Amino acid sequence: MEWLTSPELVLQTAGADQTRALAGAIAPLCQPGDMLLLAGDLGAGKTTFAQGFGAGLGITETITSPTFTLVRHYAVSGHPPLRTLLHADVYRLDRLQEIVDLGLGELVDDGGVALVEWGDVAEPVLGEGSLAIALLAAGHDDHRVISVRAAGTTWCTRWTALQAALAPWRAEP
Numbered sequence: 001m002e003w004l005t006s007p008e009l010v011l012q013t014a015g016a017d018q019t020r021a022l023a024g025a026i027a028p029l030c031q032p033g034d035m036l037l038l039a040g041d042l043g044a045g046k047t048t049f050a051q052g053f054g055a056g057l058g059i060t061e062t063i064t065s066p067t068f069t070l071v072r073h074y075a076v077s078g079h080p081p082l083r084t085l086l087h088a089d090v091y092r093l094d095r096l097q098e099i100v101d102l103g104l105g106e107l108v109d110d111g112g113v114a115l116v117e118w119g120d121v122a123e124p125v126l127g128e129g130s131l132a133i134a135l136l137a138a139g140h141d142d143h144r145v146i147s148v149r150a151a152g153t154t155w156c157t158r159w160t161a162l163q164a165a166l167a168p169w170r171a172e173p
């Protein structure tokens with residue numbers, strides 16, 4: 001990618017609840033315009049991450065996979081100026097232009113933050129300023145290694161806070 005990228009934070013979780021808690025710790029640091037691109041195989045935990053992220057923003061509705069709807073919208077209250085969580089799944093889209101046509105860029109600029117499952121394929125069109133989050137099954141069934149890195153400069157001023165928020169899940173070197 002042409003933009004600068006941050007160092008990678010390497011985290012680990014044991015169980016879905018820990019992944020939800022980790023995602024919930026990132027959520028309060030987000031601001032309108034943010035895009036989180038979630039990568040990982042089928043069943044890696046992308047939707048589980050979205051559930052915890054939504055809970056971290058105070059969303060009480062059940063967050064389910066948006067595979068067939070492509071983008072679900074959830075109202076956010078209590079975290080101004082954030083007003084909406086967009087949860088997208090681009091697995092079924094074949095062309096980058098179809099991802100552009102979802103209009104996530106415009107939606108996040110209007111008080112939104114977006115989580116995009118299979119977002120790694122969308123990195124060429126959505127990647128600048130995003131957080132790239134990759135989930136990988138590791139060892140035991142319920143263990144995941146989760147890597148987080150920022151592309152572009154929008155996370156520079158929040159990076160120290162993000163590192164602190166994610167410290168409980170840091171993988172041992």
Ligand SMILES: Nc1ncnc2c1ncn2[C@@H]1O[C@H](COP(=O)(O)OP(=O)(O)OP(=O)(O)O)[C@@H](O)[C@H]1O
Nearest residue numbers: 013014015016019042043044045046047048142144
């Ligand atoms: N550490 C963990 N983190 C996340 N999920 C876990 C973990 N351990 C076990 N799981 C389980 O793995 C499954 C993850 O499913 P989930 O729907 O979140 O994956 P996904 O990446 O969204 O899959 P898909 O590609 O089908 O959209 C859930 O059943 C969850 O309970």
Ligand SMILES: [Mg+2]
Nearest residue numbers: 046047065117
């Ligand atoms: Mg999913």
